Amino acid sequence: MLKNKSSVRIVSTDGTSDKNLMVPTVLLKHWKKIGISTLSFIFILCGSIVYFATIKKEQDITNKYEATLDEVRAMNRQLSSDQDESARDIHQVKQSFNKIDSTLERINAKMKKRGLKTIALQNAGGPVELDEENIELLSEFYADALKELDRKLAGIPIGIPHPGKITSKFGYRRNPFTNRGREMHSGIDLKGRTGDPVKVTANGKVIFAGYEGAYGNVVKVDHPNGFQTRYAHLSKTKVKKGQNIEVGTVVGLLGNTGRSTGSHLHYEILQNNKKLNPEKYFNF
Structure with missing residues (x-):
């Protein structure tokens, strides 16, 4: 085509x-x-x-x-x-x-x-609120409260100054030298070896460190809330009068000085000059 x-x-x-x-x-x-x-x-x-x-x-x-x-x-x-x-x-x-x-x-x-x-807020009040915005402030409040609790507990003589066996309890007992009659034992005795470390059971200030009659070498420590602890029959003291010490500080070495029948630690707790049974403070 x-x-x-x-x-x-x-x-x-x-x-x-x-x-x-x-x-x-x-x-x-x-x-x-x-x-x-x-x-x-x-x-x-x-x-x-x-x-x-x-x-x-x-x-x-x-x-x-x-x-x-x-x-x-x-x-x-x-x-x-x-x-x-x-x-x-x-x-x-x-x-x-x-x-x-x-x-x-x-x-x-x-x-x-x-x-x-006790731990409390004085002269306080108001509505209770808890939300995401103020949790941080509430956490700070509890942190401060626990710090205050820790501070107060640190000043209470809780625990043991030496891990030895208790050989004589608080209260009346037979005279350990004559085995006759009864006498008031104002603390507890903890068995140990001469030279063992003895530790303070609370924060405080040393008010005496030296030799004192039947106590032998003794360290006395004042604590908050009217407490006082005493560590007697030491072979040697390791702190000085006026010294501020913290719980766990070695205050002396276990010994057999003063009115003693053998190496041991005589431990006392007082509050407002009243002698207390230290065993009740071994556990919180």
Whole structure:
């Protein structure tokens, strides 16, 4: 069909020159249809390109939107989880504070029985609040309260000055030298070897360190709340009068000086000049 051709003469506008162009006859017969088809194809092609480009852009926007939405959902889930965890933490903190309160109440009861000042706030009041914002302040309050408790307990002669066996208890006993009659034993005796370390049982100030009659070498220590401890029959004292010492400080070495039948430590506790049974202070 394309073999049949027709001659087309192209004449210039001034008529000076012309050209002959061989064109398939079918193109000349159907040039309108061919032109319309070509234009239609080009239009459809351009439309398809625009359509698919728009679809792709929409898909990209949709994908970005869904990705952003997933991130927001994840953040919401994390926020919800954090809120739940925060609520659990606050509940646990409340339980912990309640346990601390119960412990302080028991300690206060024991301190009160011993004539000691309890841990309390004077001239205070107001509504009780507990939320996430003031937990830090409440924690500081309990930290201060426990520091005060630690300070007070450090001044109470609790514990043993030497781990030896008790050979003579507090109270009346037979005379250890004659084995006759009875005498008041104002402390307890702890068996040990000469030279064993003897430790103070509370923070305090040394008011005497030296030789004193039946006590032999003795160290006397004043403590808060009217307490005093005495460590007698020492072979050697290790502290001086006026010295401030902390619980656990070695005040002397166990010995057999003064009115003694053998190497041991005579240990006394007094409060407001009244002699107490030291065994009751061996455990809190």
